[in-house]
Amino acid sequence: MSDAHTADEGRAPRRVLVVMAHPDDVDYGAAGTVARWTAAGHDVRYCVVTDGDAGAEDPETDRAALAATRRGEQRDAAAVVGVKDVTFLGYPDGRVETGLALRRDVARVIRRCRPDLVLTHSPDRDLVHVKASHPDHRAVGSAVLDAVYPDARNPCAFPELLHQDGLAAWTVPEVWVRGGPVTNHHVDVTDTFHLKMTAIRAHVSQGGQSAEFEETMRARLAALARDAGLPDGRLCEAYLRIDTR
Template identity: 40%
Template sequence: MPSDWRRALAIVAHPDDLEYGTAAAIATWVDEGREVVYTLATRGEAGIDGLHPDKAAPLREREQRASAAAVGVTAVEFLDHRDGVIEYGVALRRDLAAAIRRHRPELVITLNHRDTWDGTMWNTPDHRAVGRAAIDAAADAGNRWIFPELTEQGLEPWDGVRWTAVAASPHPTHAVAVEEGVERAVASLLEHRTYIEALTDEDPEAYCRAFMDEATTLASARFGGRRAVSFEVFTR
């Protein structure tokens, strides 16, 4: 995994998207003195069946901020696209390009943009739209002629994104050793307690620990037996 960078921007669709594995890598990077910012396209308001979106949105935002803090991330922003019906297109690309111009990362992190998880489970429209738009926005952010209105708003072009790392991709190319970050990643996922309790009848901590154990051992056989988080990395 590339290591000669100082600032990363993680762009995902929902609260909890980063906590299902990626947070272990983020905790490790923060320990190394790197800066990571979160940009979420939605507030996850449609994610809990028994909770109206008006009540779910602020609750899930609070859980996400606490979750980010558990791995040392203090900057979390929400773009207010509607949960469940995000559309890939120019408007989404513009919003993500604006976020990249604001935060000026060298590394962009996003979630699986491909149609499936491991070829068997269909991916959600929100994940596909945001992941694909994040990859495109990494280039859009550096071109002053694609969204000139962003420059007029004071967001100067940023052509400094060198890599886009796609978490949970079915085609991983790189991995990060995360042994030191696993416990904080478990704590980070557990901060989404309301969502987890609606998702499963299992004890929330047992659920989080079992998921993190599985997520961080999937790449171990290809990574010297170490616990790791894998990414599909695109260069620019």
């Protein structure tokens, strides 16, 4: 069973940074939680590593145009759940690799935003739900955890962040990861499910518009709620919550 079922509404306002691989990843995975955070006064910001320019069925698609479309869709989806700050790193969709460049870029965003909590993908493959384990997801999750520890907090790591960008070291005390094989924390999103679905539907270029899809998503979150021991009729999103102090 989860260690908690709330989105920490009772805490003093905190800064949250969500780092995801593609436009729409946060909405499918965590928009219900984000909506609860922003409603409670927490400052939530997004960092999206790619522009999602490989998210098309037609290989002749104008990828630059699709990237611009997907950026706009993500900004629209963010606004639905109360997020105004969206950063895009512009890495190539489908070819993200964990490495020093990505670690540095994520550490830069962490030092700029100075979050109390970072939410990202799991770096671990889920062999039951393989779509959550897209290679870009796992690469981003691994890079984010490396950026949290040790890069962002180590004043000697990536000295250009301090000397050129003026960004001092910052320690992130808590990370939530989603899409992995293990969870220990569930957030009841029953009351924000409608906002989650509206955010998903903002990604017009990617589908997710049908009533059947909404029922599929509802069933998925209801199953997570049952696993967490919540009453019938509740919906939740699930994470692995990690103390990174």
